[in-house]
Amino acid sequence: MGNYKFIISGIIFAAFIGLVSFETGYKKGSQEDLSYAAEKASSSVVNIFISNRGINRARNAVGSGVIFSKEGHIVTNTHILTNATSVFVEFNDGEITEAVLIGADKYSDIAVLKINGFEGLNPIESAESSNIRVGDEVLAIGNPFGVGKTVTSGIISATGRDYGNPYLELLQTDAAINPGNSGGALLNEEGNLIGINSSIYSKTGTYSGIGFAIPSEKVIQVASELIKFGKVRTSWIGDFQVRQIRLNLSNNLVPALSITKIDDKSSTANPLELNGISEGEIILKINDLPATWTNLTTALKLTFPGDEILFEIYGKDKNKEVLVKTIASN
Numbered sequence: 001m002g003n004y005k006f007i008i009s010g011i012i013f014a015a016f017i018g019l020v021s022f023e024t025g026y027k028k029g030s031q032e033d034l035s036y037a038a039e040k041a042s043s044s045v046v047n048i049f050i051s052n053r054g055i056n057r058a059r060n061a062v063g064s065g066v067i068f069s070k071e072g073h074i075v076t077n078t079h080i081l082t083n084a085t086s087v088f089v090e091f092n093d094g095e096i097t098e099a100v101l102i103g104a105d106k107y108s109d110i111a112v113l114k115i116n117g118f119e120g121l122n123p124i125e126s127a128e129s130s131n132i133r134v135g136d137e138v139l140a141i142g143n144p145f146g147v148g149k150t151v152t153s154g155i156i157s158a159t160g161r162d163y164g165n166p167y168l169e170l171l172q173t174d175a176a177i178n179p180g181n182s183g184g185a186l187l188n189e190e191g192n193l194i195g196i197n198s199s200i201y202s203k204t205g206t207y208s209g210i211g212f213a214i215p216s217e218k219v220i221q222v223a224s225e226l227i228k229f230g231k232v233r234t235s236w237i238g239d240f241q242v243r244q245i246r247l248n249l250s251n252n253l254v255p256a257l258s259i260t261k262i263d264d265k266s267s268t269a270n271p272l273e274l275n276g277i278s279e280g281e282i283i284l285k286i287n288d289l290p291a292t293w294t295n296l297t298t299a300l301k302l303t304f305p306g307d308e309i310l311f312e313i314y315g316k317d318k319n320k321e322v323l324v325k326t327i328a329s330n
Contacts, residue, residue, distance in 0.1 A: 037191030038139055038151045043092050044068075044124035044193075045185050047143045048076055048113075050084035061146030064184030065089065065113065066196060068123050068223070072115040075223055076183030077198055078104040081111055089115055092149070103226030107301050108168060108214060109198055110222040124185060127192035129215035132156055132171060140175040140211070142184025142197055152176035163199070163212055168302070170212040171195050177211035186213050195219075221304045235303045235326035238270035239263035244293055247282060247314065256314065257283040257291045268327070275324045277313065284319060285312035300326075 048063045063080035067073075074089060081087060087099045097115050104111035136156045144150050154175030161170040173186065177197050186195035195213030225232040242257040262279050264270055283291040286299050287310050299309050305328035313320045 033189055034137065034139060034153060037187055037189055038141065040191035041124055041139075041141060041185055041187050041193070042149065042151075043122045045141045045149065046074060047090040047146075047149065048080060048183060049088040049090065049096070050081060051086040051088065061143060061180060063180055063182035064142040064197070066124050066183070066185050066193060067121050068126075068193075070121050070123055072118055072121060073102070073223075073227060074099065074113040074115065075196060075219065076111050076113060077196065078106050078109045078111040080182045087113060089113065103230045103232075105222050105226065105232045108218060108222045108232070110196075110214070110219055110226070112223055112226045125192045126216060127188050127190070127194050129171065129194045129217060132159060132188070132194055132215075134158060137189050138173055138175055138194070139187040139191075140173070140177055140181060140184060140197055141187065142177070142181030144176075144178035144180040146180055157210070159215075161212060168214050168218055170198075171215055173211050173213065174209045175211060181211075221307075225304065233305055234329040235300050235305050235307065236271070236329035237300070237309065237324050237326055238272040240270075240272055242283070242293070242296070245282070247284070254284070255290045255292050257293070257296065259283065271324050271327060275322050277311065277322055277324070282314040283311055284314050286310070288312075 044067045046065045046067060047061060048065045050060055050062050063076060065074040065076035068075055081101065081104060087101065088096050089099045090096045099113040099115045102112040102114050134156050138154055138156055140152045140154070142150060152175045154173050156171060157174050158172040159169070161172045163170060171186070171194070175186070177200050181197040184197045185193050186197060188194050194216055196219065197211065198214055199212045200210060222232055240259060240263065241261040243260050245256050245258050246253040247256040259277070259279055259281050262270060262272055264273060285291055286295045289295045303309055303326050305326055308323045308325050311322045311324060313322060
Protein backbone atom coordinates (compact mmCIF):
# COMPACT_ATOMS: atom_id res chain seq x y z
CA MET A 1 0.00 0.00 0.00
CA GLY A 2 1.31 3.45 -0.84
CA ASN A 3 1.30 6.41 1.46
CA TYR A 4 -1.82 8.32 0.56
CA LYS A 5 -2.48 11.81 1.73
CA PHE A 6 -5.84 13.44 2.02
CA ILE A 7 -5.74 16.57 -0.14
CA ILE A 8 -8.33 19.26 0.34
CA SER A 9 -9.73 20.38 -3.00
CA GLY A 10 -13.29 19.57 -3.48
CA ILE A 11 -17.12 19.44 -3.23
CA ILE A 12 -19.61 21.31 -0.91
CA PHE A 13 -23.16 22.08 -1.67
CA ALA A 14 -24.49 25.62 -1.83
CA ALA A 15 -28.10 26.29 -1.05
CA PHE A 16 -30.18 28.33 1.33
CA ILE A 17 -33.86 27.74 1.94
CA GLY A 18 -35.86 30.47 0.24
CA LEU A 19 -32.90 31.59 -1.86
CA VAL A 20 -32.23 28.60 -4.08
CA SER A 21 -34.79 26.55 -5.95
CA PHE A 22 -34.77 22.77 -5.81
CA GLU A 23 -35.42 20.38 -8.65
CA THR A 24 -35.60 16.67 -7.97
CA GLY A 25 -35.94 15.08 -11.40
CA TYR A 26 -33.09 13.11 -12.93
CA LYS A 27 -32.76 11.89 -16.48
CA LYS A 28 -30.08 10.15 -18.45
CA GLY A 29 -28.22 12.72 -20.50
CA SER A 30 -26.65 12.68 -23.93
CA GLN A 31 -23.48 14.65 -24.64
CA GLU A 32 -25.74 17.48 -25.79
CA ASP A 33 -27.51 17.38 -22.42
CA LEU A 34 -24.18 17.56 -20.58
CA SER A 35 -23.10 20.52 -22.70
CA TYR A 36 -26.35 22.26 -21.83
CA ALA A 37 -25.82 21.47 -18.14
CA ALA A 38 -22.34 23.00 -18.19
CA GLU A 39 -23.53 26.10 -20.02
CA LYS A 40 -26.50 26.52 -17.70
CA ALA A 41 -24.40 26.51 -14.53
CA SER A 42 -21.22 28.17 -15.75
CA SER A 43 -22.19 31.74 -14.90
CA SER A 44 -23.09 30.66 -11.36
CA VAL A 45 -19.56 29.45 -10.60
CA VAL A 46 -16.86 31.97 -9.69
CA ASN A 47 -13.12 31.93 -9.06
CA ILE A 48 -11.87 32.77 -5.57
CA PHE A 49 -8.63 34.64 -4.84
CA ILE A 50 -7.13 35.60 -1.51
CA SER A 51 -4.62 38.29 -0.61
CA ASN A 52 -2.91 39.63 2.48
CA ARG A 53 -2.27 43.07 1.02
CA GLY A 54 -5.42 44.44 -0.57
CA ILE A 55 -7.16 44.55 -3.90
CA ASN A 56 -4.33 46.27 -5.81
CA ARG A 57 -1.64 43.87 -4.62
CA ALA A 58 -0.79 40.29 -5.59
CA ARG A 59 -3.68 37.86 -5.42
CA ASN A 60 -3.41 34.10 -5.26
CA ALA A 61 -5.95 31.89 -7.01
CA VAL A 62 -6.97 29.35 -4.39
CA GLY A 63 -10.33 27.92 -5.34
CA SER A 64 -13.85 28.35 -6.58
CA GLY A 65 -17.27 29.33 -5.29
CA VAL A 66 -20.93 29.12 -6.21
CA ILE A 67 -23.45 31.96 -6.37
CA PHE A 68 -26.57 30.85 -4.54
CA SER A 69 -28.53 34.03 -3.85
CA LYS A 70 -29.45 37.14 -5.82
CA GLU A 71 -28.39 39.12 -2.76
CA GLY A 72 -24.78 38.11 -3.43
CA HIS A 73 -24.17 35.18 -1.10
CA ILE A 74 -21.48 32.80 -2.33
CA VAL A 75 -20.66 29.40 -0.87
CA THR A 76 -17.12 28.07 -0.89
CA ASN A 77 -14.81 25.97 1.30
CA THR A 78 -13.52 27.19 4.63
CA HIS A 79 -10.08 25.72 4.10
CA ILE A 80 -9.25 27.88 1.08
CA LEU A 81 -9.70 31.04 3.16
CA THR A 82 -7.03 30.13 5.71
CA ASN A 83 -4.83 33.14 6.58
CA ALA A 84 -6.67 35.39 4.11
CA THR A 85 -7.04 39.06 5.03
CA SER A 86 -8.84 39.88 1.77
CA VAL A 87 -11.00 37.69 -0.45
CA PHE A 88 -11.87 38.41 -4.10
CA VAL A 89 -14.39 36.93 -6.50
CA GLU A 90 -13.89 36.76 -10.28
CA PHE A 91 -16.89 36.43 -12.59
CA ASN A 92 -17.18 34.86 -16.03
CA ASP A 93 -16.48 38.17 -17.76
CA GLY A 94 -13.25 38.68 -15.83
CA GLU A 95 -14.60 41.31 -13.45
CA ILE A 96 -13.13 41.04 -9.96
CA THR A 97 -14.70 42.34 -6.77
CA GLU A 98 -13.88 42.08 -3.09
CA ALA A 99 -16.06 39.89 -0.89
CA VAL A 100 -16.70 39.89 2.84
CA LEU A 101 -16.83 36.77 4.97
CA ILE A 102 -20.27 36.19 6.49
CA GLY A 103 -19.27 33.06 8.38
CA ALA A 104 -17.22 29.89 8.18
CA ASP A 105 -17.56 26.48 9.78
CA LYS A 106 -14.40 24.40 10.03
CA TYR A 107 -16.18 21.14 10.86
CA SER A 108 -18.20 21.05 7.64
CA ASP A 109 -15.63 23.05 5.61
CA ILE A 110 -18.38 25.42 4.48
CA ALA A 111 -18.00 29.20 4.28
CA VAL A 112 -20.35 31.92 3.05
CA LEU A 113 -19.07 35.09 1.37
CA LYS A 114 -21.06 38.18 0.39
CA ILE A 115 -20.57 40.60 -2.50
CA ASN A 116 -22.47 43.87 -2.67
CA GLY A 117 -23.68 46.17 -5.41
CA PHE A 118 -24.32 43.56 -8.09
CA GLU A 119 -27.61 43.10 -9.89
CA GLY A 120 -28.60 40.28 -12.21
CA LEU A 121 -26.62 37.60 -10.41
CA ASN A 122 -27.49 34.07 -11.52
CA PRO A 123 -27.88 31.81 -8.46
CA ILE A 124 -27.32 28.19 -9.28
CA GLU A 125 -30.30 25.84 -9.26
CA SER A 126 -30.01 22.99 -6.80
CA ALA A 127 -31.06 19.36 -6.62
CA GLU A 128 -31.55 17.23 -3.53
CA SER A 129 -28.48 15.07 -3.06
CA SER A 130 -30.58 12.37 -1.38
CA ASN A 131 -31.84 11.49 -4.87
CA ILE A 132 -28.32 10.78 -6.13
CA ARG A 133 -27.57 7.20 -7.17
CA VAL A 134 -24.28 5.45 -7.76
CA GLY A 135 -23.62 5.58 -11.50
CA ASP A 136 -25.34 8.94 -12.11
CA GLU A 137 -23.39 11.17 -14.48
CA VAL A 138 -22.01 14.38 -13.00
CA LEU A 139 -20.03 17.44 -14.03
CA ALA A 140 -17.48 19.34 -11.94
CA ILE A 141 -16.82 23.03 -12.58
CA GLY A 142 -13.95 24.88 -10.95
CA ASN A 143 -10.61 26.60 -11.37
CA PRO A 144 -7.97 23.84 -11.11
CA PHE A 145 -4.44 25.15 -10.53
CA GLY A 146 -5.75 28.64 -11.31
CA VAL A 147 -5.81 27.97 -15.06
CA GLY A 148 -9.38 29.23 -15.41
CA LYS A 149 -12.86 27.80 -15.36
CA THR A 150 -12.76 24.13 -16.32
CA VAL A 151 -15.48 21.49 -16.75
CA THR A 152 -14.84 17.78 -16.20
CA SER A 153 -17.24 14.83 -16.23
CA GLY A 154 -17.61 11.53 -14.43
CA ILE A 155 -20.05 9.52 -12.35
CA ILE A 156 -21.04 9.18 -8.72
CA SER A 157 -18.78 6.37 -7.53
CA ALA A 158 -20.21 6.03 -4.03
CA THR A 159 -22.34 7.79 -1.45
CA GLY A 160 -22.08 8.03 2.32
CA ARG A 161 -18.28 8.16 2.43
CA ASP A 162 -16.77 9.23 5.76
CA TYR A 163 -13.23 10.31 4.83
CA GLY A 164 -12.21 12.67 7.62
CA ASN A 165 -15.78 13.17 8.81
CA PRO A 166 -18.30 10.35 9.38
CA TYR A 167 -21.23 12.73 9.85
CA LEU A 168 -21.11 14.47 6.47
CA GLU A 169 -21.68 11.31 4.39
CA LEU A 170 -19.62 12.53 1.46
CA LEU A 171 -20.40 11.87 -2.18
CA GLN A 172 -17.55 10.26 -4.12
CA THR A 173 -16.94 10.98 -7.81
CA ASP A 174 -14.36 10.13 -10.45
CA ALA A 175 -14.79 13.48 -12.22
CA ALA A 176 -11.35 15.10 -12.44
CA ILE A 177 -10.85 17.33 -9.41
CA ASN A 178 -7.58 19.07 -8.62
CA PRO A 179 -6.29 21.76 -6.24
CA GLY A 180 -8.23 24.91 -7.12
CA ASN A 181 -11.51 23.06 -7.61
CA SER A 182 -12.33 23.57 -3.94
CA GLY A 183 -15.69 25.27 -3.58
CA GLY A 184 -16.64 24.63 -7.19
CA ALA A 185 -19.85 23.00 -8.35
CA LEU A 186 -20.69 19.34 -8.71
CA LEU A 187 -23.69 19.14 -11.03
CA ASN A 188 -26.19 16.54 -12.09
CA GLU A 189 -27.10 15.96 -15.74
CA GLU A 190 -29.60 18.82 -15.65
CA GLY A 191 -27.02 21.37 -14.54
CA ASN A 192 -28.32 21.54 -10.98
CA LEU A 193 -26.02 21.65 -7.98
CA ILE A 194 -25.63 18.50 -5.89
CA GLY A 195 -22.42 19.38 -4.08
CA ILE A 196 -19.33 21.56 -3.86
CA ASN A 197 -15.88 20.16 -4.50
CA SER A 198 -14.08 19.72 -1.20
CA SER A 199 -11.33 17.12 -1.26
CA ILE A 200 -9.44 14.45 -3.17
CA TYR A 201 -7.59 11.31 -2.17
CA SER A 202 -4.24 11.12 -3.90
CA LYS A 203 -0.61 9.97 -3.73
CA THR A 204 0.62 13.01 -5.61
CA GLY A 205 -1.73 15.81 -4.60
CA THR A 206 -3.39 15.80 -8.02
CA TYR A 207 -6.28 13.93 -9.62
CA SER A 208 -6.27 10.16 -9.13
CA GLY A 209 -9.92 9.35 -9.73
CA ILE A 210 -11.25 9.89 -6.21
CA GLY A 211 -12.92 13.16 -5.28
CA PHE A 212 -15.37 13.96 -2.50
CA ALA A 213 -18.43 16.15 -1.96
CA ILE A 214 -20.52 17.26 1.00
CA PRO A 215 -24.18 16.52 0.17
CA SER A 216 -26.68 19.29 -0.34
CA GLU A 217 -28.83 18.65 2.72
CA LYS A 218 -25.92 19.24 5.09
CA VAL A 219 -24.86 22.37 3.28
CA ILE A 220 -28.36 23.82 3.40
CA GLN A 221 -28.24 23.55 7.16
CA VAL A 222 -24.76 25.05 7.46
CA ALA A 223 -25.41 27.89 5.02
CA SER A 224 -28.69 28.72 6.74
CA GLU A 225 -26.98 28.94 10.12
CA LEU A 226 -24.10 31.05 8.80
CA ILE A 227 -26.34 33.52 7.00
CA LYS A 228 -28.78 33.91 9.88
CA PHE A 229 -26.41 33.78 12.85
CA GLY A 230 -22.89 34.23 11.44
CA LYS A 231 -21.96 30.88 12.94
CA VAL A 232 -23.29 27.36 13.30
CA ARG A 233 -25.09 27.17 16.62
CA THR A 234 -24.11 24.41 19.01
CA SER A 235 -26.58 21.60 19.53
CA TRP A 236 -27.51 20.73 23.13
CA ILE A 237 -28.97 17.56 24.61
CA GLY A 238 -28.67 18.52 28.26
CA ASP A 239 -25.93 18.99 30.85
CA PHE A 240 -24.54 15.60 31.77
CA GLN A 241 -21.32 13.80 32.60
CA VAL A 242 -20.01 10.52 31.21
CA ARG A 243 -17.10 8.21 31.94
CA GLN A 244 -15.36 6.15 29.26
CA ILE A 245 -15.49 2.44 30.11
CA ARG A 246 -15.08 -0.92 28.41
CA LEU A 247 -18.01 -3.29 28.64
CA ASN A 248 -17.60 -7.05 28.44
CA LEU A 249 -20.13 -8.34 25.93
CA SER A 250 -19.90 -12.02 25.01
CA ASN A 251 -16.22 -12.03 26.05
CA ASN A 252 -15.48 -8.99 23.91
CA LEU A 253 -14.48 -5.66 25.45
CA VAL A 254 -16.29 -2.84 23.67
CA PRO A 255 -16.04 0.92 24.30
CA ALA A 256 -18.98 2.47 26.11
CA LEU A 257 -19.93 5.63 28.00
CA SER A 258 -21.36 5.41 31.49
CA ILE A 259 -23.67 8.32 32.35
CA THR A 260 -22.48 9.40 35.80
CA LYS A 261 -24.59 12.53 36.21
CA ILE A 262 -27.49 14.33 34.56
CA ASP A 263 -28.02 17.93 35.68
CA ASP A 264 -31.71 18.71 36.10
CA LYS A 265 -31.21 22.19 37.57
CA SER A 266 -31.28 23.98 34.20
CA SER A 267 -34.28 26.15 33.41
CA THR A 268 -34.58 24.20 30.16
CA ALA A 269 -35.85 20.64 30.34
CA ASN A 270 -33.05 18.13 29.81
CA PRO A 271 -33.54 16.37 26.43
CA LEU A 272 -31.87 13.19 27.70
CA GLU A 273 -34.29 12.85 30.62
CA LEU A 274 -37.25 13.81 28.46
CA ASN A 275 -36.42 10.82 26.26
CA GLY A 276 -36.09 8.38 29.14
CA ILE A 277 -32.30 8.26 29.52
CA SER A 278 -31.20 8.22 33.16
CA GLU A 279 -28.10 8.44 35.32
CA GLY A 280 -26.29 5.11 35.60
CA GLU A 281 -27.24 3.92 32.14
CA ILE A 282 -24.58 2.93 29.63
CA ILE A 283 -24.35 4.20 26.05
CA LEU A 284 -23.13 1.54 23.60
CA LYS A 285 -23.47 3.40 20.30
CA ILE A 286 -23.98 6.95 19.04
CA ASN A 287 -25.49 7.19 15.55
CA ASP A 288 -24.43 3.56 15.00
CA LEU A 289 -20.81 4.41 15.86
CA PRO A 290 -18.93 3.14 18.95
CA ALA A 291 -19.71 5.11 22.11
CA THR A 292 -16.52 7.10 22.62
CA TRP A 293 -15.96 10.62 23.87
CA THR A 294 -14.75 11.64 20.42
CA ASN A 295 -17.86 10.31 18.67
CA LEU A 296 -20.12 11.97 21.24
CA THR A 297 -18.52 15.41 20.89
CA THR A 298 -18.33 15.09 17.10
CA ALA A 299 -22.02 14.22 16.93
CA LEU A 300 -22.87 17.36 18.89
CA LYS A 301 -20.56 19.55 16.80
CA LEU A 302 -21.97 18.34 13.50
CA THR A 303 -25.61 18.00 14.49
CA PHE A 304 -27.78 21.05 13.97
CA PRO A 305 -30.45 22.25 16.40
CA GLY A 306 -33.57 20.23 15.65
CA ASP A 307 -31.66 17.19 14.38
CA GLU A 308 -31.79 13.88 16.22
CA ILE A 309 -29.00 11.77 17.69
CA LEU A 310 -29.53 8.02 17.98
CA PHE A 311 -28.29 6.39 21.19
CA GLU A 312 -28.13 2.67 21.83
CA ILE A 313 -28.47 2.05 25.57
CA TYR A 314 -27.24 -1.17 27.17
CA GLY A 315 -29.75 -3.44 28.86
CA LYS A 316 -29.10 -6.77 30.58
CA ASP A 317 -31.90 -8.44 28.68
CA LYS A 318 -32.27 -6.16 25.68
CA ASN A 319 -30.65 -2.97 24.48
CA LYS A 320 -32.86 0.00 23.66
CA GLU A 321 -32.51 2.67 21.00
CA VAL A 322 -33.43 6.24 21.87
CA LEU A 323 -33.69 9.21 19.49
CA VAL A 324 -32.87 12.48 21.22
CA LYS A 325 -33.85 15.70 19.44
CA THR A 326 -31.25 18.42 19.90
CA ILE A 327 -31.99 22.04 20.74
CA ALA A 328 -29.86 25.16 20.37
CA SER A 329 -27.54 25.83 23.27
CA ASN A 330 -27.80 29.17 25.02
